[in-house]
Amino acid sequence: MTHNAGVCPDDTPAPRITPVWLFDLDDTLHDAYRSAMPQLAQAMGCYVQSELGLSAAQSDALRRRYWLRYGATLLGLVRHHGVKAAHFLHHTHELPGLEARLQRHPHDIAALATLPGRRFVLTNAPRAYALRVLRTLGLLAYFDGVITIEDMAMFGQLRPKPDARMLRRVAAKLGVQPAQCTLVEDTLAHQKSARRIGMKTVWFKRWVRARAPRDVRSARAPAYVDCRVHSLRELRLRIGVADDPSGAR
Numbered sequence: 001m002t003h004n005a006g007v008c009p010d011d012t013p014a015p016r017i018t019p020v021w022l023f024d025l026d027d028t029l030h031d032a033y034r035s036a037m038p039q040l041a042q043a044m045g046c047y048v049q050s051e052l053g054l055s056a057a058q059s060d061a062l063r064r065r066y067w068l069r070y071g072a073t074l075l076g077l078v079r080h081h082g083v084k085a086a087h088f089l090h091h092t093h094e095l096p097g098l099e100a101r102l103q104r105h106p107h108d109i110a111a112l113a114t115l116p117g118r119r120f121v122l123t124n125a126p127r128a129y130a131l132r133v134l135r136t137l138g139l140l141a142y143f144d145g146v147i148t149i150e151d152m153a154m155f156g157q158l159r160p161k162p163d164a165r166m167l168r169r170v171a172a173k174l175g176v177q178p179a180q181c182t183l184v185e186d187t188l189a190h191q192k193s194a195r196r197i198g199m200k201t202v203w204f205k206r207w208v209r210a211r212a213p214r215d216v217r218s219a220r221a222p223a224y225v226d227c228r229v230h231s232l233r234e235l236r237l238r239i240g241v242a243d244d245p246s247g248a249r
């Protein structure tokens, strides 16, 4: 395998292209379930109750309905209630004390720094939150760019992951073919969509493994996943980049 492989097939000769890595943020670059998700869920519940005048139970039911139908509460609120996306994102992502709860894995920086190619964060989260997380974790300098939900508007509507047209447009804006891109993600629905347009896919299971039910933890990767890894260091080793002999990793 060469550094140009871009993803980790064991026996397929790789074309010599510069890889473009698209890293999800939450539950990929940090443990969002631990640091942000409980507070985020509470803030979204309060927002829906306050803006739409609903009870807690009605708010929960509505959020669940929009989650199932659109993949995100926000999309349903924008479409059916005239909520402004920027207003929702600002008020639900204030997350007091977030910095103190954030954690990254100690090997991540070395793994990112030596990963060949261009690296971008691709997250459905808002920009202010994404930058806050990346700066606090010391990861921002290791990326060539951060693509957030504000960048995912198409035809006047938000088209976050797993929207395939948005993924195709991201590749086009980066000046590459989808086949040059590898999506590193914890969410399989996003992998499935990325693969449909020709991207390579890495299922990142570090945080999934820690808390998922046993059948999910041990599940085989679906056919649309090129490989699954449990750390960025493992990803680096799988594409043939050796550990730093100085031990800095």
Ligand SMILES: [Mg+2]
Pocket (backbone or CB within 6 Å): 024, 025, 026, 027, 028, 185, 186, 187
């Ligand atoms: Mg995620």
